[in-house]
Amino acid sequence: DTAVSQTPKYLVTQMGNDKSIKCEQNLGHDTMYWYKQDSKKFLKIMFSYNNKELIINETVPNRFSPKSPDKAHLNLHINSLELGDSAVYFCASSSGTGVTGELFFGEGSRLTVL
Amino acid sequence: GDSVTQMEGPVTLSEEAFLTINCTYTATGYPSLFWYVQYPGEGLQLLLKATKADDKGSNKGFEATYRKETTSFHLEKGSVQVSDSAVYFCALSDRNSGNTPLVFGKGTRLSVIA
Numbered sequence: 655d656t657a658v659s660q661t662p663k664y665l666v667t668q669m670g671n672d673k674s675i676k677c678e679q680n681l682g683h684d685t686m687y688w689y690k691q692d693s694k695k696f697l698k699i700m701f702s703y704n705n706k707e708l709i710i711n712e713t714v715p716n717r718f719s720p721k722s723p724d725k726a727h728l729n730l731h732i733n734s735l736e737l738g739d740s741a742v743y744f745c746a747s748s749s750g751t752g753v754t755g756e757l758f759f760g761e762g763s764r765l766t767v768l
Numbered sequence: 769g770d771s772v773t774q775m776e777g778p779v780t781l782s783e784e785a786f787l788t789i790n791c792t793y794t795a796t797g798y799p800s801l802f803w804y805v806q807y808p809g810e811g812l813q814l815l816l817k818a819t820k821a822d823d824k825g826s827n828k829g830f831e832a833t834y835r836k837e838t839t840s841f842h843l844e845k846g847s848v849q850v851s852d853s854a855v856y857f858c859a860l861s862d863r864n865s866g867n868t869p870l871v872f873g874k875g876t877r878l879s880v881i882a
Contacts (some may be wrong), residue, residue, distance in 0.1 A: 761809075
């Protein structure tokens, strides 16, 4: 069983469209994250949820809206996609907030906006 | 704010060569330090960690020592293999920063040739 799973793995879409990426973890963790990795491999935190509550919301356009229906799921919805949104989006989870331990990452969702 | 600086890549080595990837950090509190590895097409996974000064983390032949006096956490391996080809990320977690998640360096790509 995959610990942190994301779908879809690849997503190709046109500018202006709306798309969602889903993430599920079966580790029993209470904190989940979305990271964005650009073409130069730089990783930047976008959001973090603890027990369905938003605890970190970095400077991200409000076209990006995370939703956590329960503590095992954290989805990312993106409205009005732009070329600059092309990246690999990683979901991750950890036990507890403040991250004194390990993050478990999904395999990533590669978004290409044409 | 907290930050991590890694040496620029890419690093290309022959099999069995000695590896060093430099990492220095800036933190206001007492961070834990991590090395993550990302193999091609995969998510990040924890390679090793150290939670206090002078601790040495080790795994799969890789080592890194937490040096508070030089604010460094350099990654070393005595004899690299082709299978070590990946992107390596240094990261910190500052326990005094509340909900701040892991802060990553920009990553260093390692290519090992036979």
